[in-house]
Amino acid sequence: MKKTTLTNLILSGSLFFSAMLPTQHVQAQQNKASQWPRGITYEIFVQSFADSNGDGIGDIKGMTTKLDYLKDLGVEAVWLMPMNPSPSYHKYDVTDYYGIHPDYGTMADFKEFINQAHKRNIKVVMDMVLNHSSNKHPWFIDAAKNENSPYRDYFVWTHKNDPQTQKEGKTTGADSFNTQHWHKVNGSDYLYYGYFYSGMPDLNFDSPKLREEVFKIGRFWFTEVGVDGFRLDAARHIFPDERPQDNHNWWVYFRNEMKKANKDVYLVGEVWAPSDIVAPYLKGLPALFNFEMSWDIAKAVNGGRGDSLAIKHARITNFYKSVNPDFVDATILSNHDQDRIMSTLKNDMNKAKMAASLLLTLPGSPYLYYGEEIGMKGKKPDEQIREPFLWDAKGKDKSRTTWMKPVNTTDETVASVAAQKKDKNSIYNHYKALIAVRNGSKALTYGSIEPVQMEDKSISAFVRNHEEESLLVLHNLSAKELTVSLPANLTSYAKAIYKGKGSQQKGASVVLPAYSSVVLKK
Template structure:
């Protein structure tokens, strides 16, 4: 593993002062020509059921999503990740019953092809959730396997006799991504149990079976070649094989990407592996993009504790670990997703902290993902339905797109300002997101740049430089509620131009005034 060159950290002294203020985001220079190119650009995660309803049945659908592509284009995203869109009995649709179809509530395959075409016209790539770790227990494979032990589909799943010791004595989870404590499930009238890591409605597929593996390649080829998607988000990528067979998991994804590249050489695969960098890194050979959960946890901790001094060092170390395995990996960074409490709720509704979280996401390394609604400050804490609530497009009487499949608990008009209202407010979190995304999209340094942490005497300040292809920026974030005054030493005195400032952060000669929860980005 590469070691972080701490002797290269740039020294700065910092003194706390006692004032904080808020103001609209400001950019004070014209951005560079567009620099980002997907998959290094910004992506946007959509729960279709909650996003936009086109036919007034209360359920978000593909036509509704198509009608909002201009919104996504204006936001500045270069790709969308769609949570599962295939038939399923559940609201979340992670228990797939047909891998080759669209859930009828969402529309038709023709609707989806039209969405793809319109997205591609706008330069927006489309990534779909591919759920291969398990099927639904309503899938024809499982129904036949459960009913007939001699079925050719029996070996598509994992079975054990009910008296087998491994089906006994459960009572603990084996990963951060599941609270299920019962992994073996009964079939009425049978002496055998099947393995389902997440719950009985999601029986795990048996990847020791070559025929099953070929089925998964066939599914992938269909969506890439016949339908034309740009790639997949791979659900539960760590659980293809049991946790004690980690190397088999790695090898499967290397096989999978090899097969997918036969039909689409530039296929994009992003994996879900809930773990720290040393566990995640080996997956980058087969899954060249992986979500950086570790940094999402670190950003939240920094905001909650008011200490940002270690963020850049931690991120640099993570990147070194990944780089040792696959130098071409894509670091898919997030603040939250459909399985995590929303960032606005995690910071207790503090708008300044939520805006700072976004500033951290778009200035630290990585290719950021936005969970739908983060850009308008939606709230939500588990249970899962309450972190997947309807998106607010306009005030209720004008919102023809708002879904009503559930009654929202967290993100109502009393707690969240709709898009149409925020759009005209320069100080809104929506316009904050737009500004930051535009800044990143037009900066080679912020899109591709290496990170060099800057040493501070103030633990509240996250400071670092980003450099790429002759462009360098100096970034400073105050993650605390106490303002700071920072004197730039001689070796940083050439950073005189303000590229971005928020919450009235300002450079005055060689001194930076950083109010509480503020950001400033400087360039030479």
């Protein structure tokens, strides 16, 4: 059972428009103000992204050929979903923490990918699944059949008559609907703990031997392979919910150990919860996903009401800064565990563009889920939110993966990258323009946020400040044109560095067409 506290261990241990021209984009990259980890990160499901050898499965060499695409988009880092050997398509149940899944390529392929990414100033973050392994992992296979196995202590066991095994029947977090956490082993009177399901037995972080193995794994990927950071899956569940302090302390302990291998180590954690539960993790995981704002952005855009967004974000930002002044707010619209933002917004292209505009102008260090920039669609089950990326029309697309038949994102429902690049009004060019504006602005990258209240509740208005740069951002979340009268103290914001199609400023008034935005500078 998990009993030992980690506290003592830690104390002793260690001017762009929405249809921007290519020449303007080059200028934007040369004038870049952002610097990762404050820049844009792009999440990739390797299996669906790009196929290099025609077997239908996305792979590392395929990703390598697309690095120039990501560089041109304005991306400064990639987060790769699990790369390790695994019996499942998603690979969140690892059977070898030191290997690369053979469908994806070899370790040499991965090292070359990292090398090529670094040449383009793109960092590489890999998914590290430490909460649990696969029940097909050699550690677990040996531990399950032999109570005296050297790996027995790597997992959590209890006798079938233990009263705690009767405390089932409820979910304990928004990241799992599983209610049965103790699982049987054939021919044994002992049960093992698996928070997500029986195929993913939880690792026992009360075991010193297991902890050292985890440190060894981390050091391997940093020193031997050269990754820049980890996205840490299920960071809230290292210890059970009734031991939150041990969860918080563990990540401080882990980060201290990883800094010995890479002093600039980047760790971003998945803590699927509101800000009050997320905040204590910031001491060990200075970058955490802001799920709360992703929910609020979608709700605001669907409801056409933006007046409270900046207020909410300012509250969360100030709260997190009180815990860790250097925290990195990893903002998102959706990811591989959520319905795609386009589907959440009922496939409304105008609303999807507005969601992107909000994400890229509010505070935070945005993560883009692959395909968001082309408006990919998808609703659960999970396979249908992880469908193949569309690089070109079906007959021309040499990189498209075919490991699954897509249900939501097809040639009939979503335009390919190649088609969208030619369309100045495409969502791809919308993303590209706003990313360039953000990457060229210190205020948008690093700045504070000051909410501005407007008479019309459809308007989301806020000021972003950093050093000498001050920007006024206005978004119209409604389906009708609105004229906004600037308060007297904001009339000095008169130069547009970004404006949506049809937007215009006339003295102290700004005309905002439906679902459009303006960024004004003093």
